[in-house]
Amino acid sequence: MPVYNAQKFLRAAMESILQQTLHDFEFLIIDDGSTDDSLAIIQSFADPRIRLYQNEQNLGISATLNKGIELATAPLIARMDADDISYPDRLQRQVDYLQKNPACAMVSSLVKVVDEQGRFLRQDVFKSEYFYYNLTFICWIYHPTVLYRKAAVQSVSGYTAPYAEDFELFWQLSRKYPIHNLPQVLLDYRVTSQSLHQVLRKAEYASAQQEQILRNIQYYTGPDCVVPSTYIECYQHNFLPLLQKREVQEMVRCLRMLDDLTKQILLKDNPNRNVEAIQKAAVYKKRYIVDSLLPHLAWTQSIYLLLSVFSLKDLVKFCRAKRIEAKRKDTQPEQFPAPHLTPELSLA
Structure with a gap:
């Protein structure tokens, strides 16, 4: 201590x-x-x-x-x-x-x-x-x-x-x-x-985490991989910097990079590597990010985002999970901290 x-x-x-x-x-x-x-x-x-x-x-x-x-x-x-x-x-x-x-x-x-x-x-x-x-x-x-x-x-x-x-x-x-x-x-x-x-030391810790996360990503992808700071913030579940860019295409690129990174993580040998667990964790993370971005988009932008980052099969699963979650929230309190967003920010 x-x-x-x-x-x-x-x-x-x-x-x-x-x-x-x-x-x-x-x-x-x-x-x-x-x-x-x-x-x-x-x-x-x-x-x-x-x-x-x-x-x-x-x-x-x-x-x-x-x-x-x-x-x-x-x-x-x-x-x-x-x-x-x-x-x-x-x-x-x-x-x-x-x-x-x-x-x-x-x-x-x-x-x-x-x-x-x-x-x-x-x-x-x-x-x-x-x-x-x-x-x-x-x-x-x-x-x-x-x-x-x-x-x-x-x-x-x-x-x-x-x-x-x-x-x-x-x-x-x-x-x-x-x-x-x-x-x-x-x-x-x-x-x-x-x-x-x-x-x-909030600023110092935030800067250190940015550097560490970039290093972590490059451990899987190689040292030449360039990851925008807004993407890193998004992967940390701080969505505000990405939303402030007001570009749905940038959100799509961010999520596609996450998909590519997941593939690299699956390929890397590690004593904690469990293929099924990694796949499930990646699905939950991607769904959480999309779910957090959607309320700040116009309906046309929401459709574009969903069709761009999900296959038809995965989109059906996402919508089904949303319905199940909505029913759960009716009977159980929220267990997870809210995303770092400002309610007045919207791309609509």
Whole structure:
């Protein structure tokens, strides 16, 4: 657990680890030069499992995490943030999974996303078999949920990026080892005003992710592949830049490039490669993108888009899925976060 000026939520985060049903672990905490009462809070705990280290100066998240990996004496390392809450059986479930699946290098879990007061915001429902395909475009894995093998992380040189460091590590691990996400919610993930990737360093993280996604795509297509930034944003489910171009043909080209990329992903050998899962994940992703673009198009543009990116068979399946989804929404609340769109923007 790296700690930097985390006094507001630190005690609850520490207690959630110390109260785990799995008792045999070392609790490495590295204070990265906090100037608030974080250090005093940590020192107020008398649990012998706690190992506290202090950086002489603020090193930043990646260097601090790498230091923790080096200091860890156990072969399995669980990540935790100083403002989140791990459920009591989190560590036991994850250790059990890795023990039963020795080839797997990292296991994560689902989360409930909460605000600073702990109020429920959303729960993303992501199937583990779709992670490999989607990790090309989006970091679906919540960093403080992961438990990984120390040797595997060291084999890919640990955290190597100053921003979006978790996305980079997960990508590198998934190139060499199987990864898995448990279907249970095992952590409350807190969104706060101090969140690095969403508030304090939002621009830096966004830029790093753009570079990483382009690199990920070129891993499959080759280094000469040129991908417009608007396409990358679209593949991340930020549709506003593509919509602002007001060109339906550009949307068609974006989706066709996604189809071509899916073919390349299917051909690339990988320990997480599952043809059926990749195909299903690609179908869902394409449908989600089209479904998000359609409300902002005139009906003639919508028809053009649909006929340009779907075969007749796939179009029938898309329309059938839309009807099923409409019926589900009548009885169930929305489970996924809304796309990044402004309601007043329309090509109509």
